[in-house]
Amino acid sequence: MTKLSQYSGIATKIRSMQSRLITPNQYDTLRTMGSVSEALTYLKQLPGYAPFLQDLEESQAHRGQIEAMLTASLYHDFSKLYRFANMQQRKFMDFYFIHYESVVLKDCLRRAYSGADGDLQLLSFQHFFEQHSSLNLVRLNNSSTLEEFIRALSGNTFYPVLRRAYESGIASLPDYESILDQFYFCTLWKEKRQILKGLDQNIITSTVGYRIDLLNLRWIYRAKKYYRMNADMIYSMLISCYYKIRPSQIQEMVASSSIDELLHLIHLTYYGQRYGEQLDDIHSMELLYAQLTEKIYTVTSRNHPYSIAPINSYLYFKEHETRRLTTIIEGIRYGISPDEIASYAVN
Numbered sequence: 001m002t003k004l005s006q007y008s009g010i011a012t013k014i015r016s017m018q019s020r021l022i023t024p025n026q027y028d029t030l031r032t033m034g035s036v037s038e039a040l041t042y043l044k045q046l047p048g049y050a051p052f053l054q055d056l057e058e059s060q061a062h063r064g065q066i067e068a069m070l071t072a073s074l075y076h077d078f079s080k081l082y083r084f085a086n087m088q089q090r091k092f093m094d095f096y097f098i099h100y101e102s103v104v105l106k107d108c109l110r111r112a113y114s115g116a117d118g119d120l121q122l123l124s125f126q127h128f129f130e131q132h133s134s135l136n137l138v139r140l141n142n143s144s145t146l147e148e149f150i151r152a153l154s155g156n157t158f159y160p161v162l163r164r165a166y167e168s169g170i171a172s173l174p175d176y177e178s179i180l181d182q183f184y185f186c187t188l189w190k191e192k193r194q195i196l197k198g199l200d201q202n203i204i205t206s207t208v209g210y211r212i213d214l215l216n217l218r219w220i221y222r223a224k225k226y227y228r229m230n231a232d233m234i235y236s237m238l239i240s241c242y243y244k245i246r247p248s249q250i251q252e253m254v255a256s257s258s259i260d261e262l263l264h265l266i267h268l269t270y271y272g273q274r275y276g277e278q279l280d281d282i283h284s285m286e287l288l289y290a291q292l293t294e295k296i297y298t299v300t301s302r303n304h305p306y307s308i309a310p311i312n313s314y315l316y317f318k319e320h321e322t323r324r325l326t327t328i329i330e331g332i333r334y335g336i337s338p339d340e341i342a343s344y345a346v347n
Helices: 003-017 024-031 035-042 065-086 086-116 124-134 139-142 146-152 159-168 171-195 198-227 230-238 247-255 259-267 270-279 281-301 308-333 338-342
Strands: none
Touching: 003 086, 003 230, 003 259, 003 308, 024 035, 024 308, 035 065, 035 308, 065 086, 065 124, 086 124, 086 139, 086 146, 086 171, 124 139, 124 259, 139 146, 146 159, 146 247, 159 171, 171 198, 198 247, 198 259, 198 270, 198 281, 230 247, 230 270, 247 270, 259 270, 270 281, 270 338, 281 308, 308 338
């Protein structure tokens, strides 16, 4: 079966769905809104969000409700693509879904840590998760302690790694969140050879590889600059997969004795040689991460329209959009200027 015949149906569907993604001009308009109610009224006019926001009372909406409605549009789009996908494409989407699971687990973890009540908004996604996941969303949502949370994961692929962290007795909330990030990226990195071949595998290698490298650079810099972590603590945060950065370079950066030495070592990497001063502080690193990630997803999708790239790219950009909208709306809620909101809503 040729790539054209294998991907033509879902590629056509994605082109139609892309027309509903928010444009730069629409983001600019949204940032100038004077209130959350005004912003939600504007979003209700856009076809990608109108069905999910139509019953939301603008004047009473809080962050949890808004975020749940935006997330509902993301899950809805995933489901539409899944129905159009063939068996091979569904295998990739099933692995991609691990990312959605990790996001939900982080939310449940934070509440289990604080002993807060379950989030009723989360349960609105129960049916969706039952179709694609073995997570017991009800038990996880109702977990008010870490012990209950770990027990609720029993039988799931996340259970062994999170149980080990729990049994260590020293894992903090950031440790658990790092473990979830590591698990997602490493699972996709290692399993891509089993689920994808040829061009499709190369596309996922490049998009995931760039993200892993840049995330590791950011985490090493943060650990050295702000938290003064020792080497063991830093390694526990890093994703143990490598693309353009060699393991020996990671070791040198982790062992560096100062920020100046770290920046020198960063500049010797593949990314430092190409982007230089854009890697001199954390804000620049975060901006570069956003720019490079957007570029690689855009380029792979444009250059390979009949491949896994459009599926991979659309899911990334749709999730990026929902995060960006949440940031913009919260910026409006707290009276932040449009320019300052724009600086926050980049990744």
